[in-house]
Amino acid sequence: VAPRIWNSNKNYNYSIEELSLLVNTLGLDVSGTIKQNLRNINSSYFVGSGKAKQIVEQAKALNIDYVVFDEDLTPVQTKNFQKLNENLKFIDRSGVILEIFYNNAKSKESKTQVELARLQYQLPRLTRMWTHLERQMGGFGTRAGAGEKQIEVDRRILRKRISLLKKRLKRIDSEREVQSKKRKNFFRTSLVGYTNVGKSSLMKSLTKSDVVIKNQLFATLDTTVRRLFIGESNYILLSDTVGFIRNLPNNLIASFKSTLQEVVDSNLLLIILDANSSDLYNEIDTIQSVLTEIGAEKISYQYVFNKIDLVDEDRIKYLKNSFPESIMVSASRSLQLSDIKEVIRNHY
Ligand SMILES: Nc1nc2c(ncn2[C@@H]2O[C@H](COP(=O)(O)OP(=O)(O)OP(=O)(O)O)[C@@H](O)[C@H]2O)c(=O)[nH]1
Ligand SMILES: [Mg+2]
Structure with missing residues (x-):
């Protein structure tokens, strides 16, 4: 609908x-x-x-x-x-x-984050027809009539689980903080952008890391950080993370706070855009509003158009005119990837 x-x-x-x-x-x-x-x-x-x-x-x-x-x-x-x-x-x-997100979560961290967001979403939506807990608890029989009372019981179970998950996330958060402190002396750059634009593909091409690449929405749910040599014996840290989408649920952004912390702690954001997108301006709006929501709106950024192998000369001209500062690359064809390093060097 x-x-x-x-x-x-x-x-x-x-x-x-x-x-x-x-x-x-x-x-x-x-x-x-x-x-x-x-x-x-x-x-x-x-x-x-x-x-x-x-x-x-x-x-x-x-x-x-x-x-x-x-x-x-x-x-x-x-x-x-x-x-x-x-x-x-x-x-x-x-x-x-x-x-x-629930289906794609693999790591302990992302599983915890997704379960928390999902339960917070479900809590106010519990109805008599809400069968998940029933199955989990087993054999409550038919609910007709006894509905409201059972819902109260379900809510209590959910609230308990939510507070447990929050505690678990706090622990994960502090572990991450320790890790993050170790990276403090490095120049940190994050790949951010809409889902499926090729962030992980760029990560892989640039750092030879073994990240998951799939033609699928939200293939990546965890942050990966790798060293990247940018020339003149300088190394930076590059990170790949979860993608964005319009109307990303607020409680999801909140529970992915620790995953997105690497973005917040970055010195430079490479905002990856799909050169072939038919909804570019709304996607940029979405990215900017998620960045604002997580507190990363003041970090310097650079637009990078990926997938230029899919578009024609006119489109490239149009993008260059509309975004004069941007760079154009193709992760899968390894086109102009050295421009990315140059951009990072300029900010370094
Ligand atoms: N034609 C073309 N396809 C590309 C390019 N870069 C990536 N892709 C494809 O785009 C799809 C998504 O790539 P990913 O690297 O997984 O994208 P992502 O931004 O990490 O996506 P999520 O982690 O799901 O948010 C895959 O099918 C890639 O093969 C490119 O330069 N050109
Ligand atoms: Mg990815």
């Missing part, structure tokens, strides 16, 4: 396309799209109540399992939809992103 609010400046079509990609990443197929222009956000269903019923009817007709919203629903809105139909699952954009 793609609601368009009349004064929103988001690229509506691109956003739907991106949501489809996110949904596919979860292994789900998209059966159809329902678009809706809106003057105001309805507090009960985001869309109007007539439209809400229509969405549920259409979902039933299509015989689908999930209804996914390209906006974030409040817990109340989600519950109201759930009341309209108990068999369908209603997820919003943040819910989808959280599930992808």
